[in-house]
Amino acid sequence: MIGATSGVKLEDYSRREEELSGWAILIETYKLGDTYYCSISNADPGARISRAEGSTRAEAESRAKEKAARFLQQTRKFPI
Amino acid sequence: MTVTTDVLVSTDWVAQHAADPSVRVIEVDVDTTAYEQGHVRGAAGWNWNTQLCDTVVRDIVPKKALEDLLGKTGVDNKTTIVLYGDNNNWFAAWAFWQLEIYGHDDLRIMDGGRKKWLAEGRDLSKDKPTFAVKTYRAKDPDLSLRAFLPEVQNVFGKPGAALVDVRSPQEFTGEILAPPGLPETCQRGGHIPGAKNIPWGKNCNEDGTFKSLDELKSLYSAQGISSHKPIIAYCRIGERSSLTWFVLRHLLGFKNVKNYDGSWTEWGNLVGAPVEKP
Numbered sequence: 024m025i026g027a028t029s030g031v032k033l034e035d036y037s038r039r040e041e042e043l044s045g046w047a048i049l050i051e052t053y054k055l056g057d058t059y060y061c062s063i064s065n066a067d068p069g070a071r072i073s074r075a076e077g078s079t080r081a082e083a084e085s086r087a088k089e090k091a092a093r094f095l096q097q098t099r100k101f102p103i
Numbered sequence: 104m105t106v107t108t109d110v111l112v113s114t115d116w117v118a119q120h121a122a123d124p125s126v127r128v129i130e131v132d133v134d135t136t137a138y139e140q141g142h143v144r145g146a147a148g149w150n151w152n153t154q155l156c157d158t159v160v161r162d163i164v165p166k167k168a169l170e171d172l173l174g175k176t177g178v179d180n181k182t183t184i185v186l187y188g189d190n191n192n193w194f195a196a197w198a199f200w201q202l203e204i205y206g207h208d209d210l211r212i213m214d215g216g217r218k219k220w221l222a223e224g225r226d227l228s229k230d231k232p233t234f235a236v237k238t239y240r241a242k243d244p245d246l247s248l249r250a251f252l253p254e255v256q257n258v259f260g261k262p263g264a265a266l267v268d269v270r271s272p273q274e275f276t277g278e279i280l281a282p283p284g285l286p287e288t289c290q291r292g293g294h295i296p297g298a299k300n301i302p303w304g305k306n307c308n309e310d311g312t313f314k315s316l317d318e319l320k321s322l323y324s325a326q327g328i329s330s331h332k333p334i335i336a337y338c339r340i341g342e343r344s345s346l347t348w349f350v351l352r353h354l355l356g357f358k359n360v361k362n363y364d365g366s367w368t369e370w371g372n373l374v375g376a377p378v379e380k381p
Contacts, residue, residue, distance in 0.1 A: 030226040031141050038222065046283040053221060055141050055229075062134060065283040067271045068343060069190050069304060071134045072284035094284035101292055103276045103381040 031055050035080065040066055043088060044095040048072070050087070052080055059083035063091040110353045111214045111313065112185055114223060121145045127178050128185045131155070131194040132217065133342075141227030143187070143220065147176045147234070151194040151342070155201060163201050163249075163364065170239045177234025180208070187213035187220070191304070191311045196346040200362055204249060206242030212349070218311035248348075250335045250361035252369060259295050259377075264333045266298035269347045270367065274339070275300040276381035280371075281339065288339065289371030293380040295337070299326040303343040306350045319355055330357040337363040337370075
């Protein structure tokens, strides 16, 4: 490997399940440097739906949820 | 994970060995921006969407493209490759599967993947390392690890082979056509007739590590999946099923396991293909 790398401390990590637009979602948030990163996945199977950044946890999560809600509302259910 | 296997390494092991000259750690995520946010110090980042497939024809990465990618990543044929990624290593397993197809000898997966690394609060690097380019010679693809449509059409519904659908129960039954929030990529919902639904997530613990060997054995034997007959795993596009393929082949040691990467985006769009619901 050429060149040294500098480390960034990961802080304030959280991962929790919530419901959004009728679907179970996973919200993963952490802080790197001055930025909070939020990623939202469907709880099952666990695929990422949206991500966002913000200067605070609330800002990053709010932005990610807003995007995720738009996508989740388009998911159709069929009778089985 | 309590399975004793040389294809899994722990986050501790990676923290201690990531800088070893004979080791190359590579992150492969579903979220292709995750690597840029921060990664294991010294790890390379591969994009599954552009670097681990043929970008013209729907196919796995061509041999020459993989040789170039590995060479640029500073990997030669003797390098120990350690793969990890988000979503409990979905695309790390996808990369593992393709690297085994092309005959790389020393492949490992970091148990727990990016999720565990983050949850443990380990340091990340935002710097993108550069590597001295090496020459890599891939073997001809071992297609015994890969199932194509004609083979699946030939075996479904017959007792001589087992199909494992690793998607969620709602995808399996056809209640939804794609995971919630993702674009629908098929015309019909349901599953290949005779397939057993064993969602990929059942292979993993909450922290992202793989379950114990006993738990995995019980999970599959309860559905009649054993080493006694060929197994074909599938999902929607083949990445979740590559994780199940990894479990069956490398953790449980089943020899005849294939990943059907055409998966539901192929079968669920075929005119006239039989579909079972729920």
